[in-house]
Amino acid sequence: MGNIIDGKALSQVVKDEVKAEVPVLEARYGRKPCLVVIIVGENPASQVYVRNKVKAAAYTGMESRLVELPADISEAALLEQISALNNDPLVDGILVQLPLPKHIDEEKVIDTIAREKDVDGFHPGNVAGLWLGKDCIVPCTPAGIMRLIDSVGVELKGKQAVVVGRSNIVGKPVAKLLLDRHATVTIAHSRTADLGAVCRTADILVLAVGKAKLITGDMIKPGAVVIDVGMNRDEEGKLCGDVDFASAQPVASWITPVPGGVGPMTIAMLMKNTIACFLARTHSTFPKK
Numbered sequence: 001m002g003n004i005i006d007g008k009a010l011s012q013v014v015k016d017e018v019k020a021e022v023p024v025l026e027a028r029y030g031r032k033p034c035l036v037v038i039i040v041g042e043n044p045a046s047q048v049y050v051r052n053k054v055k056a057a058a059y060t061g062m063e064s065r066l067v068e069l070p071a072d073i074s075e076a077a078l079l080e081q082i083s084a085l086n087n088d089p090l091v092d093g094i095l096v097q098l099p100l101p102k103h104i105d106e107e108k109v110i111d112t113i114a115r116e117k118d119v120d121g122f123h124p125g126n127v128a129g130l131w132l133g134k135d136c137i138v139p140c141t142p143a144g145i146m147r148l149i150d151s152v153g154v155e156l157k158g159k160q161a162v163v164v165g166r167s168n169i170v171g172k173p174v175a176k177l178l179l180d181r182h183a184t185v186t187i188a189h190s191r192t193a194d195l196g197a198v199c200r201t202a203d204i205l206v207l208a209v210g211k212a213k214l215i216t217g218d219m220i221k222p223g224a225v226v227i228d229v230g231m232n233r234d235e236e237g238k239l240c241g242d243v244d245f246a247s248a249q250p251v252a253s254w255i256t257p258v259p260g261g262v263g264p265m266t267i268a269m270l271m272k273n274t275i276a277c278f279l280a281r282t283h284s285t286f287p288k289k
């Protein structure tokens with residue numbers, strides 16, 4: 001029977017690590033790390049995410065600010081706000097909640113956030129750092145996935161890992177992190193032939209697709225560690241992952257639930273990244289990956 005990896009409990013451990021670090025940093029450097037979260041418009045899901053991010057920041061004791069901007073703000077005005085935050089010495093981390101309204105170019109926004117304040121790890125400088133094996137800010141969800149895998153003590157060296165999904169924010173970076181740990185990594189996507197056969201090779205299976213219950217128990221190798229990033233609604237409107245949990249749990253050795261798996265870890269790692277940005281700015285160096 002698969003054991004559940006409790007992302008909520010682990011995220012609490014991570015947040016408590018940050019909470020313990022904040023006063024130490026304040027004593028040493030004379031101020032607390034500060035995270036600014038920007039939301040544009042009134043997307044209900046985004047509102048929940050930003051609220052949880054600001055709440056987590058408050059829990060850790062760091063400074064945080066929520067900047068709420070109208071949906072019709074011009075791209076130029078948003079970029080101006082970001083530039084002002086880039087130049088504010090008291091701001092360490094800047095997060096712009098995605099998606100943005102259609103008239104705003106997300107790529108331009110991501111590129112405008114100063115690399116050393118890019119808590120999401122989406123800036124091209126941080127992406128390049130990740131792929132070149134240089135110091136960088138690692139994106140929150142992939143970093144959280146690695147911490148979840150590490151929490152069950154599985155050795156990645158020489159293992160077969162399959163990542164389903166190849167987005168820039170989850171699939172690709174998590175594949176690189178698994179590769180860095182000497183797993184043999186396959187990235188599957190919508191054009192992969194026989195997804196089940198590919199998934200069945202995986203000792204570590206990471207799903208970042210966005211399709212409710214796409215992966216069923218018969219697509220999982222017995223004893224695999226299954227990490228479900230997906231956040232979907234099932235036919236009854238209930239939150240569910242990319243994995244059909246009922247059929248997968250008996251096959252997997254470890255499995256993350258949705259909700260309560262990767263989601264809370266993403267927010268906890270954002271807190272870690274804010275500390276990393278604070279230190280990167282204070283020491284003018286990037287954290288070791």
Ligand code: NDP
Nearest residue numbers: 141165166167170189190208209210229230231262263266
């Ligand atoms: P994207 O939509 O950017 O990427 C989805 C990927 O899945 C694509 O690479 C796509 O392939 C692939 N895909 C789609 N359909 C299939 C299929 N039938 N078989 C195999 N592969 C398929 O999504 P994200 O990476 O942004 O997010 C993925 C999921 O994770 C979403 O549910 C999202 O809500 C969730 N998420 C959760 C987070 C958390 O903190 N818990 C954080 C971020 C995301 P192709 O490239 O060929 O189109």
